[in-house]
Amino acid sequence: MKKPASAPDRVVLALLPLLLIGILAAPAFAQQPVASQLKLTDRPNDDGSALLLTFDLTGWDETTRVRTEVEVDGEWLPSLMFPQLITPVPTKGGSPEYFGWHAADPEQRVLVVDRYIFIQDPTAEELAENPDAVPQPQPVYLEAANTYHVRLMVLHGGVESYYDAGSMKTDEQWFNVAATNNLVMCVIFAAIIMGFIMAARRNPNLFIRRINGLEAVDEAIGRATEMGKPVLQVNGLDPLSTLSTIAAVNILGRVARRVANYDSELLVPCFDPVVMTVSQEVVKNAYLEAGRPDAYREENIYFVTDQQFSYVASVCGIMMREKPAANFLLGYFYAESLLLAETGFTTGAIQIAGTDALAQLPFFITTCDYTLIGEELYAASAYLSREPMLLGSLKGQDIGKGFVMLMILLGTILATIGVYLTTGNWNWLVEMLTPLM
């Protein structure tokens, strides 16, 4: 017969499962990462839409995950649906945009808190449309001048640990200190350009080198006049906010004046209604300046469509039917560049293209008689008009290019010296030169 357990034995037996659980779980708790030095601050140089949480984390490994949570009406809502691995979380040292190049505690981790996510139940309308509609996560972005209570959640080995980071008010800044270099460069370049504009006003004969394609503009328009055929200009597919479109419209003025002088016909099919309106104004002014306002035909500068390939189909059709003797393809182009230039080539027109769309330049170079490459397009309007404003800008930009070259040279030298100063290792130089000696 089995002897019944005594009272102390029963206590030991009862505690045994708890002891076993404790022993098994102990390593997991012992290896839990620990967050410390939590600091919640307003994100600098922003519109008040985010906070920064910095913290130290010890004892983590590749499986450790973290996320921030924001308290909303007494409930903690996560900033991310799923916590992220700690490895890609940036450090203070790797975030100079927030902490400068020499941050204190550079190894501290940084999390941006700019939203929280709540699960929105489907509305009655959504349920009526789809009875199987499920709740969807909806991000809510932080707003300026609000105070938010934030905590850090660390997930490791299936165990979640929470660390209160306190509360902080989001603040909106009017000046972005991180972009001061941008401001300094703007001011310096603007001063240089304005200086040259004043110089160009005193002396409009500032030297600009010959641009090959532009020499052919008059020749192309003259040929169109002799053949009794129109001149066609396409101002690209971008809106007026693009520099190349502005340059194209500038050149259009010059082309229109020459066309008016020669009593030829100018066609400008437009992709953008605003570009069309400005083109009409520019051409009208050019005809006025040429003393031929009667020859201006507003209906020749028209909107086609703002859908890329239907625009191409239409312009190609115009090229085939009207057979313009000179095509000016100036501005920003996309995949339609080759279609337009190839069709123009088959009609035998003189073609002068100009764009700063790098991917399209090769197509223009292969199919057009002359191509203005990149900045030549901007320079062209100054070259043609001799306007002091444009001439001065061009000269100022040349100074800017010289400055860039100097910066690259100095930067390369200093970066190379910097590698030596930070690593103190010039062995690579010795090793590299050894086979040569």
Added chain:
Amino acid sequence: MSVGTIIGLWLAAGLTIIIFSFIYKDNPLYKFGEHLFLGVSLGYGWCIYYYNDIFPNAIKPLQEISQDSKNALVLIPIILGLFIILRVVPSLAWLSRFSFALYIGGFAGLAVPNVISGVFLPQLTSTINPLGPDWPSIIKQVVLLVGVFCTVVFFFFSWEHRGAVGKIGRVGILYIMVAFGASFGYTVMARVSLLIGRIQFMLHDWIGSMTGGGG
């Protein structure tokens, strides 16, 4: 396959052939395809403008002025937009100049800092790299520096391309042409893949549907 799908396939295939007929020469069928394409795209574009721009940015805020008085600010751009429409009235066409002055001036002002921070400075920092630590890295960096230097010289407009400047500029244009050659090949490959897609549609979807093998 449903009747609707079959009609859609034949329409798409027919229009593809009509547009491709331009390769031979301009013809009435192409003109029909061109005008159809143009009309459909204009109608489609108008719907996109209305539902993506006009309704959410102009009409809806006006409807909600009573809920939020800040919505009244939308009247400013609406009036500026109406000024542009007034171009059709010759005596009031001058009003559109206010809208265009604001539009062009605003964009030009926004473009300058954006180009400096988004294009100029990133390109500058990407070009500046330390030399080393081995010969291939040095050669790569020197090739890059020489290319940048010569290309920038090519785009100097204050100097005539003669003598040393001309020679440096010539090296610059060689660099540019190498880049364009690579870009040309890359883009042609992309265009050929577009053509392959269309031919696959014609052979597989369209002809395949007739022979029972297509999708």
